[in-house]
Amino acid sequence: MATETSEDAMEVEAHYSVPTSPAPHIDALLVTARSQLHQYLSSHAxxxxxxxxxxxxxxxxxxxxxxxxxxxxxxxxxxxxxxxxxxxxxxxxxxxxxxxxxxxxxxxxxxxxxxxxxxxxxxxxxxxxxxxxxxxxxxxxxxxxxxxxxxxxxxxxxxxxxxxxxxxxxxFRDAPFLRYSIGSLQLGRYTDLVTADMRMRVEDAARVMISRGLDSLPVTAGGRVVGVLDGEVVGAAAAAGGIGGEVCAFMQQGAVCAREEALGSVIGKLRDGWRRVFVADEQRVVIGVIGLGHLLRFFLSAA
Structure with missing residues (x-):
């Protein structure tokens, strides 16, 4: 069954007061935090x-x-x-x-x-x-x-x-840089994006995920994001005996944010179980994606 997804449920939430641009000392804060993380991870097996x-x-x-x-x-x-x-x-x-x-x-x-x-x-x-x-x-x-x-x-x-x-x-929970937007921190990928229309055949969406090496796709209606197609959900249905139908029958609410949203808020969405957060503009058009790999590289940069 399709998951009902209201626009209110997909609205971007910001739990931090987001500075409009990075402070001059943000790089120094990141260097210090990453150095501390490096020491911790290096000393634990x-x-x-x-x-x-x-x-x-x-x-x-x-x-x-x-x-x-x-x-x-x-x-x-x-x-x-x-x-x-x-x-x-x-x-x-x-x-x-x-x-x-x-x-x-x-x-x-x-x-x-x-x-x-x-x-x-x-x-x-x-x-x-x-x-x-x-x-x-x-x-x-x-x-x-x-x-x-x-x-x-x-x-x-x-x-x-x-x-x-x-x-x-x-x-990192109390780190000042968590208040800065993902856009100002240049976090995520904003090129070579692909989406699935909610009326697309799920088999065709699966082919797209396979060819692109993706585990999920943002689902759109009229070009606006309305949900997420998760590869594990589609795979579980297929493994149970094969599937068919449209993407809308398998999509979930998913996680969406704005490029102006604070890093701490985005991390919270990933912590809630989503492997990717899709970035949308004011018209709810997908413009980017942030995955767990992006966050790990951000935290470990220069570590």
Whole structure:
């Protein structure tokens, strides 16, 4: 069912008094804050982020693709490591099932078909003994897929960018630069943007996400943003047996901000569970996007 999205619900909220332009000393404030963060992350190991009794689901590439996706749901996990010829060769997520939205016959084929078609994400790992700074840099450089935390050859935990942001945010909570707008801080991407009309076929939207390497798309009606199409939502429906219909049947409210909105407010929206916040102008036309990777790079710059 489509999620009802009122204009009031999508209105930009600002929780900070936003200065009109950066103060001359903002660069000095950022240098100090980043230096403190560098020291903290350098002195703490990745294994400190691993919860007790954490585990990583491993699926064999020879099993049926539908069974592999079913295992994600049955184990209530967002990702699984793919084992092929004795090696961990990739990561299966619900977003991987976007390929199924385009070709439902993939569900009945062995999972290694996904591996051969590069439909699974690369398996990127970090040692449990490594400094958290190393993990943070990996997440910021790789488009923010989760990292497999490894102890020797054993996968202990998936480290998501959201988890790291939750760790970093309290250390910046009272920082003066959080009051400055994302525009004045030059945060986000404002080129090569793509949207999905709410009447677009969901299969076509899935193809766009696959070709662009995206996990979500802003949904528009008459050129104005009205919601977000999340790759995990589409993938979950596809993995359950194939999907069809228009984008509006799968869209969610999503998170939208203005370029004049304070950084602290945008971080709050990402902390609420959205991996991307879309930037809209006064006419609610999408002009940019801010993702978890942008924030990590901002916090870690020069660190």
């Amino acid at each position: 990745v294994h400190e982020l691993v919860p007790a009794h954490s585990r990583v689901l491993i699926v064999d590439a020879n099993i049926c693709t539908q069974h592999a996706f079913r295992a994600l749901g049955e184990n209530d996990v967002r990702a699984a490591a793919v084992l092929h010829n004795g090696s961990l060769c990739g990561m299966l997520t619900l977003t991987s099932a976007l390929h199924v939205a385009c070709d439902s016959q993939l569900l009945s084929r062995p999972l290694y078909t996904f591996v051969q078609q590069s439909a699974v994400q690369p398996f990127i790992s970090v040692s449990a003994d490594a400094a958290q700074l190393h993990a943070a840099r990996l997440l910021s450089q790789t488009g923010s897929p989760p990292l497999a935390v490894m102890h020797g050859s054993e996968a202990l935990h998936w480290l998501f960018a959201e988890r790291l942001l939750a760790l970093l945010e309290p250390r």
